[in-house]
Amino acid sequence: MITFSNISKKYITPHGSIPALVDINLSVPKGKIYGIIGKSGAGKSTLIRCxxxxxxxxxxxxxxxxxxxTTLPPTQLRQARRKIGMIFQHFNLLSSCNVYDNIALPLTLSKTTSTAIKKIIMPLLELVGLTDKEHNFPAQLSGGQKQRVAxxxxxxxxxxxxxxDEATSALDPETTETILQLLKNIRDTFNVTILLITHEMSVIKTCCDFVGILHEGKLLEENDVGEFFAYPKTAVAKNFVTASFSTKLPLNITQHLQNVSSADTHPIMRFYFMGDAATQPIISQLINQFRLRINILQGNIEYIKNHAVGTLVIALSGNANDLQNALNYLTSLNIHTxxxxxxxxxxxxxSE
Known part of the structure; x- marks a missing residue:
């Protein structure tokens, strides 16, 4: 449905050209939600505007x-764009128009009759849960309601x-969840293909079928969302995945945390489980095979598209050789420590 074929974009400045996108190749299947994630400056906004x-x-x-x-003349390009809707981070609503008129704007510009417009707008108001806000103006709406209008x-x-384009980044977590669910409902109801960009891994986990990592203008990695979380291939992807599961340590731990080990301390470790390792009896193996004593401080496992991924924070006690052998063993299982x-x-x- 959407194909980027060898897409590059350079911006020309007085000091030379700046590459924003470098040889991007990706395809978004019909009726799927494809998420592009990357840090600020990665080229996400340029990609979606292309x-x-x-x-x-x-x-x-x-x-x-x-x-x-890219081959269409201006008139045909305008026609083709009517098949492509766009949702913006900051809503881009007209402050002087009420909810009904903001939604109707594309139809008004295309000279659709008022009767036909009403037949289209009223079901949309119901779909986005704003039937009671039809005559309200943007200033009277919450951020989530404005995005529903958009x-x-x-x-x-x-x-x-x-x-x-970062449609949920200006919203609180609860509102973000409702907007993402709305996008999934729209995809399921209308079989619409959705391409979104975000810097939030929670959006990818909650909403997307496929994901691509954009870094310095290059598409480093793409995969089914479940496979991506369970088996990230590149260092950048692994960092995104592990960061999405990071949790704060208990206060009694952070108050005493030291950077350097000594004979009077023991290590606090965080494990990131991905793929098959998330369902293995790792703790019992560390205890029985490496004679370690373990205190579990935090833990969480999620199932994303039927793939188990998660994190575990533990305190360990044992001699230095056993600890190092245990770390080597975990590395062999592709467990990030x-x-x-x-x-x-x-x-x-x-416990003894």
Whole structure:
């Protein structure tokens, strides 16, 4: 449904050209939600603006619904864009128009009759849960309600594709959850293909079918979401995955945490379980095979698209050789380990 073929984008400045996208190749299947994640400056916004040629790529082809947008003359490009809805981070609503008129804007501009507009807008108001806000103005709405208006407006032209540019980054977590559920409902109801960009791994986990990592303008890795979380391939992807499971340590631990080990301390470690390792009896193996004493401080396992992933924070006690052998064993199982620090022996108790 959406194909980026050898897409590159360079910005020309007085000091030379700056590459924003470098040879991007990706495909978004029909009826799926594809999330692009990356840090600020990775090229995410440029990528999504290239999808409907708001930014024209320096080279390469953008194909949407079997139509190469990069080869279309202006009149045909305008027609093709009507099949592509866009949702913006800051809503982009007209403050002087009420909810109904904001949603109707694309239809009004295309000279659709008022009777036909009403037949389209009223079901959309119901879909996004704003039937009681029809006559309200943007200043009277919450952030989540404004984004629902923007989503309804994007659907008014009956698009085949939705582009979402950080649509939830300005919203609180609870509202974000409801907007993501709405996007999934829209995908399921209308079989719309959705391409979204985000810097939040929670959005990818909650909403997407596929994910791509954008880093310094390059698509480093892409995969099914479950496979991505369970088996990240690149260092950048692993960092995103592990960061999404990081949790705060208990206060009684952080108060005594030291950077350097000594004879009077023992290590605090965080394990990141991905794929098959998340369901293995790791703790019992560490105790029985390496003669370690263990105190579990925190733990969490999630199932993402039927793949188990999670994190575990433990305190360990044992001799140095056994500890090192245990770390080597965990590495052999593809379990990412991190020594958070060391705490005095009298802070945490271990059963004998």
């Amino acid at each position: 999808a409907n040629l708001l930014e024209r790529p320096t080279s390469g082809n953008i194909i949407v619904d079997d139509e190469d947008l 989503i309804a407006r994007a659907l008014a032209s009956n698009p085949k594709v939705l582009l979402s 991190e020594i958070i620090g060391h705490v005095p022996n009298n802070v945490i108790a271990f």
